[in-house]
Amino acid sequence: MNRFSWYEAKSVEDALKNANTTLSEELYSPSNEAAFFKSGGIDVLDFLKEGLISPKTIVNVRDIPGMDKIEHEHNEGMTIGANVTLAEIEHHPDVAINFPALQMAVAHAATPQLRNMSTIAGNLAQRTRCWYFRSVDHQCFRKNGDRCFARHSETGQNEGHAIINNGSCVSVHASSIATALLALKASVVIQGGDMKKKVVSIEDFFVSPMQDISRENILGKKDLITEIKVPAPSANTKSFYIKQVARESYDWSLADVAVVAEMKGNTCVDITIALGAAAPTPIRSYEAEKILKGEQLNDMSITKAAEKAMEVARPLSKNGYKIPLFKSIIVRALSELI
Ligand SMILES: Cc1cc2nc3c(=O)[nH]c(=O)nc-3n(C[C@H](O)[C@H](O)[C@H](O)COP(=O)(O)OP(=O)(O)OC[C@H]3O[C@@H](n4cnc5c(N)ncnc54)[C@H](O)[C@@H]3O)c2cc1C
Structure with a gap:
């Protein structure tokens, strides 16, 4: 060092x-x-x-004073200061009541010790855990090198890598909390060098390698995240989150899913389905959402939606297992809504 x-x-x-x-x-x-x-x-x-x-x-x-507060207004939603720790989000009663998917995502991230240290802004701005990217001996695309080591069909250790949108860099984003924030349609408040504030949806905060290989988010050199905003859920909204890891104790996601749905009985009025560790950025499965909007949630429609979500998957040499894994956790998460 x-x-x-x-x-x-x-x-x-x-x-x-x-x-x-x-x-x-x-x-x-x-x-x-x-x-x-x-x-x-x-x-x-x-x-x-x-x-x-x-x-x-x-x-x-x-x-920095003032950046460590959680504020909740029933009609407005929740504002989470950039320096609020994951542990503080995990244990905040308003989070568990109003945004269960977020509470579940945070509670399953890292370890209790790490959650005491990690902040929500740092979590969203952290870089990928691709082992080639993290190795000083591998100059990959993301470090201005000339290749993606993971995508090599024989030598690439790509078990944990992307199955969707994996055209150049095949790494996945490390934040599993972003999956829940995406499903909850959260936004990031950024203050720039000119001291002007901009509010960017979580979806637009992340940058895919196809857009710009050098970065994973839109933050520029003079951009500081000051808050995360989570809009108030409409009445009868239910949410759920599932993360699958390789080790039971703690680990980054192999696959995770967050679902947020406005329900009327068993009919799904509106829904968002977000997938983590599927693509280089957290993504929504708009196609699966379309299948369920306005429909009854039952075994048949849920299975159809999970199948649809994985139709776009193009696995690498060693991560084909992710397709049935995602299908299974999507079905489980959606089933929790009924
Ligand atoms: C063993 C292990 C397991 C983990 N498992 C998970 C997991 O399952 N799920 C998960 O989501 N995370 C996981 N993490 C990540 C961890 O929880 C932290 O969130 C993450 O490492 C960074 O948080 P931090 O506050 O320490 O950020 P820092 O290390 O301080 O910063 C990270 C990045 O954010 C930038 N940054 C920090 N604050 C701001 C700001 N206000 N505005 C703009 N940029 C900023 C920094 O410049 C840096 O680029 C794991 C980490 C470890 C070590």
């Missing part, structure tokens, strides 16, 4: 003034002057320890 200086940001403005790059940009084209944000520090520290980054300055945004 290199020696670096530490800047303790006192306000959003102060943080923005002192940062000059993003961790993504630093990985793609390293500079000697890099200064970027750190909140919980879990992901930033990993990159430092692995020797993948050598920043000049770390700008600590973790203790």
Whole structure:
């Protein structure tokens, strides 16, 4: 690990003034002057320890006053400060009551110790856990290299990688919480260097490798996430979340699904179905949603929707198992709504 200086940001403005790059940009084209944000520090520290980054300055945004609150208005929804920890979300009573899918997603992310440290902004802005991307010996597309090591049909260790939209980089996004936030139609509030705020839907926050291989989200060098907004659910809304991992104790997702539906009896008035670890970004299965909107939820319609969700899947050499796995957890999550 290199020696670096530490800047303790006192306000959003102060943080923005002192940062000059993003961790993504630093990985793609390293500079000697890099200064970027750190909140919980879990992901930033990993990159430092692995020797993948050598920043000049770390700008600590973790203790900026006012960014650690959860506010809930029944008609408006919930505002989660960027520095709220995963543990605080997990244990907040209004989250469990109003947004069960979010509570379940957070409670299944990482370990209790990590959830005490990790912040919601850091979770959304963390980089992929593809082992080639995380290895100093592999210069992949995402690090300005000339190939994707994972997609090689014989040597690629692609068990955990994408089965959908896997045309260039085949990594999947590491945030399983984003799956629930996507299904809940949450948005991210970003403050830029000009101090103007923009509100971006979670769907538009993530950037696919086809759009820009150097980044996984839209954050620019002078962009700080200040809040996450989760709109109030309409009456009779139910939600559920399931994450499948390789190890029972803790792990990143092999597959996860969040469903949020407005129900009238067993009829589905409206629904969102979000999939994590299926594609390089969390995605919605609009096709599966279409099958269920306005229909009765029953074994037949649910199975049809799960089949439809996986029609677009194109597995790699070692991750074909993900198709039946996704079908199975989609069926289970939808069945929970009735
Ligand atoms: C063993 C292990 C298991 C895990 N399992 C899961 C899991 O199952 N599901 C899951 O979702 N996560 C998982 N994680 C991720 C973890 O929970 C953290 O959320 C994540 O590593 C980063 O959070 P952080 O607050 O420490 O961010 P940091 O490391 O501080 O920052 C991460 C990135 O966000 C940027 N950043 C931080 N704050 C801001 C801000 N306000 N505005 C703009 N950019 C910002 C930083 O510059 C950096 O690029 C796991 C981590 C580990 C180590």
